[in-house]
Amino acid sequence: MKKKMNGFLLAGLAITGLLTAAILLGTVWTPYDPAAMSGSEKYLAPCLQHPFGTDNFGRDILSRVMKGAGTTFFIAVLTVLIGAVFGTAAGALTGYFGGIVDDVLMRLNDALTAFPSILLALVVISLMGPGKTYNVVLALGLVFIPSFARVTRTAFASARDVNYIKSARLMGASSGRILLVHILPNTMNVLLPSITIGFNNAVLAEASMSYLGVGATPTDASLGYMLSEAQGMFGRAPWYALCTGAVIVLLVFGVGLIGEGLQRREGGVG
Amino acid sequence: MKYALKRILQFMLTMVIVSFLAFLAFDLISGDAATALLGTEATEEALAALREEMGLTRPLPVRYGEWLLGFFTGNLGVSYIYHQSVSELIAPKIAVTLLLSFVSFLLIVLISIPLGLSAAKRSGGILEASSSAFNQLCMAVPPFFTGMLLSYVFGIMLKWFMPGNFPDLHTDFGGAMKHIFFAAIAIAIPRIAMTVRMLKSTIQSEMRKDYVRTAISRGNDRSAVLRVHVLKNSLVPVISFLAQTMAEIVAGGIVVEQVFSIPGLGRMLVSSISNRDYPVVQAIIVILALWVVLSGTLADLVNQRIDPRLRLGGDR
Numbered sequence: 001m002k003k004k005m006n007g008f009l010l011a012g013l014a015i016t017g018l019l020t021a022a023i024l025l026g027t028v029w030t031p032y033d034p035a036a037m038s039g040s041e042k043y044l045a046p047c048l049q050h051p052f053g054t055d056n057f058g059r060d061i062l063s064r065v066m067k068g069a070g071t072t073f074f075i076a077v078l079t080v081l082i083g084a085v086f087g088t089a090a091g092a093l094t095g096y097f098g099g100i101v102d103d104v105l106m107r108l109n110d111a112l113t114a115f116p117s118i119l120l121a122l123v124v125i126s127l128m129g130p131g132k133t134y135n136v137v138l139a140l141g142l143v144f145i146p147s148f149a150r151v152t153r154t155a156f157a158s159a160r161d162v163n164y165i166k167s168a169r170l171m172g173a174s175s176g177r178i179l180l181v182h183i184l185p186n187t188m189n190v191l192l193p194s195i196t197i198g199f200n201n202a203v204l205a206e207a208s209m210s211y212l213g214v215g216a217t218p219t220d221a222s223l224g225y226m227l228s229e230a231q232g233m234f235g236r237a238p239w240y241a242l243c244t245g246a247v248i249v250l251l252v253f254g255v256g257l258i259g260e261g262l263q264r265r266e267g268g269v270g
Numbered sequence: 271m272k273y274a275l276k277r278i279l280q281f282m283l284t285m286v287i288v289s290f291l292a293f294l295a296f297d298l299i300s301g302d303a304a305t306a307l308l309g310t311e312a313t314e315e316a317l318a319a320l321r322e323e324m325g326l327t328r329p330l331p332v333r334y335g336e337w338l339l340g341f342f343t344g345n346l347g348v349s350y351i352y353h354q355s356v357s358e359l360i361a362p363k364i365a366v367t368l369l370l371s372f373v374s375f376l377l378i379v380l381i382s383i384p385l386g387l388s389a390a391k392r393s394g395g396i397l398e399a400s401s402s403a404f405n406q407l408c409m410a411v412p413p414f415f416t417g418m419l420l421s422y423v424f425g426i427m428l429k430w431f432m433p434g435n436f437p438d439l440h441t442d443f444g445g446a447m448k449h450i451f452f453a454a455i456a457i458a459i460p461r462i463a464m465t466v467r468m469l470k471s472t473i474q475s476e477m478r479k480d481y482v483r484t485a486i487s488r489g490n491d492r493s494a495v496l497r498v499h500v501l502k503n504s505l506v507p508v509i510s511f512l513a514q515t516m517a518e519i520v521a522g523g524i525v526v527e528q529v530f531s532i533p534g535l536g537r538m539l540v541s542s543i544s545n546r547d548y549p550v551v552q553a554i555i556v557i558l559a560l561w562v563v564l565s566g567t568l569a570d571l572v573n574q575r576i577d578p579r580l581r582l583g584g585d586r
Contacts, residue, residue: 011403116520116521116562117521119520119521119524119559119562122524125543126543126551127295207412207414208412208525211414211525212525212540213540214540224414227418231418235422235426241415245412245415245419249410249412249415253406256409256410
């Protein structure tokens with residue numbers, strides 16, 4: 001019954017792999033300078049020279065999307081990293097040791113996870129000052145900690161009384177070793193799907209916030225900011241919005257498929 | 271009854287904590303409200319007089335208490351930007367946002383429940399796989415992107431409504447509803463996909479339980495078992511999920527109101543954050559939080575009516 005690969009995983013990895021390759025390429029090379037304006041090439045429809053067309057300043061949209069997707073991608077990766085590392089640490093400690101700290105933190109966690117991430121992130125952003133890229137990373141990262149903590153806490157708490165952990169304890173293994181070497185690898189089956197979900201939420205939240213103009217600074221234009229620009233010229237250059245939006249959708253869709261594939265591999269169908 | 275009372279007390283406590291955090295956080299960063307109102311060129315005497323008048327010289331707990339009371343009396347301070355009372359500013363926007371949330375919620379429930387039920391009956395096969403993939407695709411579409419497409423196609427091309435020209439709710443309710451309807455579709459699409467997925471996995475895991483096998487082995491019809499037994503037992507997690515959906519609708523609304531230029535709380539919140547108009551931000555955050563926490567509380571109360579085990583403090 002246990003299959004190593006399935007269609008979802010394969011398709012997801014293919015889409016995500018291609019996009020990641022394009023994004024990485026975009027950090028060193030883009031077809032045109034994404035900031036280069038050209039008075040004679042305004043509002044060009046997609047063609048061979050400009051596969052995604054050009055915008056109101058004659059800038060090549062494909063180059064801009066490659067750069068912008070990079071911004072969105074790296075913000076999302078950093079965000080998930082912050083959320084996963086601190087969330088897992090909190091979940092591991094509270095889940096494994098339990099006690100009053102566990103109770104208090106989990107109640108706080110319940111309250112926090114009840115709120116939509118973008119609302120919390122907006123609160124944090126407005127406290128730290130809008131329009132700075134690293135503030136977005138911090139705000140989203142902070143917001144993502146509780147959900148990771150919740151998922152890992154359950155896994156660590158249920159591992160606490162399992163026999164192989166008990167025997168490791170009897171053999172004199174330190175708590176740190178038990179947590180890192182013995183339990184952590186066994187939480188991967190819940191951690192990996194949460195990372196894919198977290199990544200997607202981060203992409204969508206980042207895109208929403210920069211669309212609203214409180215996210216990344218316009219100089220490192222992310223996909224959301226580009227969409228808010230594109231909305232204003234939808235009538236003249238619909239390809240701008242469509243191509244930018246399609247890249248967001250594909251990015252989230254690819255990782256979503258990976259998550260679906262991972263879950264199916266773990267728990268049969270469903 | 272005891273459970274309900276406990277839950278309501280818990281709700282009030284959560285709201286007190288949330289509102290206190292909102293008050294404290296913005297009190298700390300906003301610095302001096304008097305300077306924010308009068309500008310940096312104001313004389314020291316004028317500032318001191320205004321501080322005295324606004325009661326800023328009094329201790330924090332007193333000011334918090336007064337502000338909290340303001341949600342009932344309508345005195346929530348003065349906007350730094352509009353120089354108008356916050357409650358006057360946001361009161362007309364509440365109805366718009368509530369209406370948008372309500373329509374979105376209705377769409378989600380009406381569309382996702384039948385879809386989820388039919389999805390639960392499928393298992394395995396190419397049809398199931400492709401519908402799951404399609405589901406993932408719908409989840410990947412950000413509401414503001416759908417909103418942009420909808421407002422272009424139905425607004426600019428078909429002229430069913432005028433994007434950016436939201437009519438007054440009282441004089442032209444039908445016109446306002448057109449804006450709200452399309453905005454609600456944009457919010458609902460990814461949420462419908464998530465609800466369908468959730469329904470499918472809940473029902474399917476319920477179907478694998480012993481009592482279902484027993485019921486079927488005794489000769490009952492599969493779909494009758496689904497209707498009579500499984501649905502009832504799947505209700506509790508579904509209601510909890512729908513409460514969470516309400517929270518997501520609030521979040522989606524913040525962005526989608528911007529796309530459709532719908533003058534609701536979300537749009538006001540975003541512009542107030544950019545303008546650093548903290549009294550307005552504070553008030554809107556507490557109102558949105560109230561809405562979210564209230565739907566969670568209601569879901570719990572409904573659930574303990576449905577499932578008596580929850581009344582004994584048991585956890586599912």
